Structure formats: structure tokens, C-alpha cells
Amino acid sequence: MREQLPRLYWTARTLVGDDAEDAVQDCMVKAFERFDQLNDLAAGAAWLRSILVNCCRDRLRAKARQPGEVEFEEAERFSLYRKIAYEDPFPYSDSLHLDFLQEFGREDVHAVLRRLPELYRIPLVLVYMDGFLAKETAAILQVPLGTVLARLHRGRKLFEKQMWDYAQENGLLKEASR
Amino acid sequence: MITCSDAVKQLWEYLDATVGQGEREAMEEHLSLCRRCCGELEFAVELRRLLAASGRSDIPDDVMRRLNQALKELD
Known part of the structure; x- marks a missing residue:
């Protein structure tokens, strides 16, 4: 478990922010209690991730918070690529879209992810940050593959919309105007 | 041929290799002819890279x- 700690911590950090360390500790306790349920040691990483996700969900529920929830219909029509091209936030740039992305540090990306409802945030983190396949994510979350694919689709759209809103609200575009 | 709107909707699924063979071929045919959608594709690749890089630290x-101390206490 020791070698998994950094990845568990950063997954938790993205899901529950400052509660990450406590969530990992909850996960460690539960993993020790349930160790006899792990039949295949090779599946340990996914098994631990599954426990961690549930611990994070418990913490999110306890806080009963869904900040920045956006209307999905609006997000579904949103294209970050087109928005950047249309708004042209860096008029002197030859690489407008890359310049936009370069304004986002690790903490900014985590902050944007934390704006998403957990339903969409968790699969996005597992697939695009932790590198699990969609079918592995379905097993971790104990939902059908089609459900994961649908949540990934919605999650990506919401993430793009929230990236733009976050950049505007936090001066990333203004600061970079040069 | 699929429209730009259809292509953009499926870009990430295409990159994730979760589309079927027919959809993949339709996407590749569209991308071979549409410069704007190629730009959307390149942006999606960079956005995925940003997400992956933000997860490693x-x-x-x-x-x-x-956490190590807590692990020792559990052992």
C-alpha cells in the first residue's frame, strides 16, 4: 500500500481538496479491515481506488455541497476550442489554444475539477488523471460501462465550460493579455 | 460523411478508442478533409495531456x- 500512497493522495486531493489526507487515512483503515476480500493482489490498485472513492464520497455527502453546478444543457453546446477562438483572449498569440492551457497550473486544474458534481468528477479523475480504462473505472464504481461513458462525455463538457468560467473569474485571461 | 458537429461530439471517444470501427473510419475520413476539426482534435489531445500531468505529483x-505513521499503527 505504501507505494500507492502518492497516487491515492492526489486522487483524493482532486476529489475532496483539503480533506485528502483524512480520506486516504479512512481508505487505509478500510483496506486493512477488508484485506481478506482482495482475492487478486494484481488488482490491488483498482481495489484501493474503489475504497478511496467511497471514502471521498462519504466526505462529500457529509459536507452536502455541490458548488458551481452548471446547467448541463448549456455545457453540452459549449466548445472550449471554439470559445477561445471566438473570444481571442491573447490577440498577439500564434498559439492561442496552447497559451490558454498553459495558464492552468496543477492547482487550477484541481480547482476546476472540484467545481464539477462528483458524479462526473470521479470518472474524469480515474480515467484522465489516474489512467484507468473506462471498463476498469466501471468496475471500480460498480456501474455499467455505458454509464461511465455517458458520465465521461458529460463530465468533459462540464469541465471545458468550467475551465473557461474559472479562467475568467480568476484573471487567467487578463493576466496573460500581453 | 459525418458533420463537424458529430465529429466534435465524438472526439474524446475517438481518442479513448471507445468508438466502433465504423465510427472510427467515419471520423478519420472527416478529419482528413476538415482542418477545423483537426484543430479541435489537437486541442483535445493537449487538454488530456494537461489533465494527466495534473494527476502526477x-x-x-x-x-x-x-500517512506512513498511520500505516505503521495499522500493521
């Missing part, structure tokens, strides 16, 4: 120390 020393 060393754990802060003090956090690692405390």
Missing part, C-alpha cells in the same frame, strides 16, 4: 510522514 513530505 510527489506527495508532500509532511503528509507522507503522517
Whole structure:
């Protein structure tokens, strides 16, 4: 478990922010209690991730918070690529879209992810940050593959919309105007 | 041929290799002819790279120390 700690911590950090360390500790306790349920040691990483996700969900529920929830219909029509091209936030740039992305540090990306409802945030983190396949994510979350694919689709759209809103609200575009 | 709107909707699924063979071929045919959608594709690749890079980091020393201590207590 020791070698998994950094990845568990950063997954938790993205899901529950400052509660990450406590969530990992909850996960460690539960993993020790349930160790006899792990039949295949090779599946340990996914098994631990599954426990961690549930611990994070418990913490999110306890806080009963869904900040920045956006209307999905609006997000579904949103294209970050087109928005950047249309708004042209860096008029002197030859690489407008890359310049936009370069304004986002690790903490900014985590902050944007934390704006998403957990339903969409968790699969996005597992697939695009932790590198699990969609079918592995379905097993971790104990939902059908089609459900994961649908949540990934919605999650990506919401993430793009929230990236733009976050950049505007936090001066990333203004600061970079040069 | 699929429209730009259809292509953009499926870009990430295409990159994730979760589309079927027919959809993959339709996407590749569209991309071979549409410069704007190629731009959307390149942007999606960079956005995925940003997400992946944001998930990898060393754990802060003090956090690692405390978690290791908690692990020892559980052992």
C-alpha cells in the first residue's frame, strides 16, 4: 500500500481538496479491515481506488455541497476550442489554444475539477488523471460501462465550460493579455 | 460523411478508442478533409495531456510522514 500512497493522495486531493489526507487515512483503515476480500493482489490498485472513492464520497455527502453546478444543457453546446477562438483572449498569440492551457497550473486544474458534481468528477479523475480504462473505472464504481461513458462525455463538457468560467473569474485571461 | 458537429461530439471517444470501427473510419475520413476539426482534435489531445500531468505529483513530505505513521499503527 505504501507505494500507492502518492497516487491515492492526489486522487483524493482532486476529489475532496483539503480533506485528502483524512480520506486516504479512512481508505487505509478500510483496506486493512477488508484485506481478506482482495482475492487478486494484481488488482490491488483498482481495489484501493474503489475504497478511496467511497471514502471521498462519504466526505462529500457529509459536507452536502455541490458548488458551481452548471446547467448541463448549456455545457453540452459549449466548445472550449471554439470559445477561445471566438473570444481571442491573447490577440498577439500564434498559439492561442496552447497559451490558454498553459495558464492552468496543477492547482487550477484541481480547482476546476472540484467545481464539477462528483458524479462526473470521479470518472474524469480515474480515467484522465489516474489512467484507468473506462471498463476498469466501471468496475471500480460498480456501474455499467455505458454509464461511465455517458458520465465521461458529460463530465468533459462540464469541465471545458468550467475551465473557461474559472479562467475568467480568476484573471487567467487578463493576466496573460500581453 | 459525418458533420463537424458529430465529429466534435465524438472526439474524446475517438481518442479513448471507445468508438466502433465504423465510427472510427467515419471520423478519420472527416478529419482528413476538415482542418477545423483537426484543430479541435489537437486541442483535445493537449487538454488530456494537461489533465494527466495534473494527476502526477510527489506527495508532500509532511503528509507522507503522517500517512506512513498511520500505516505503521495499522500493521
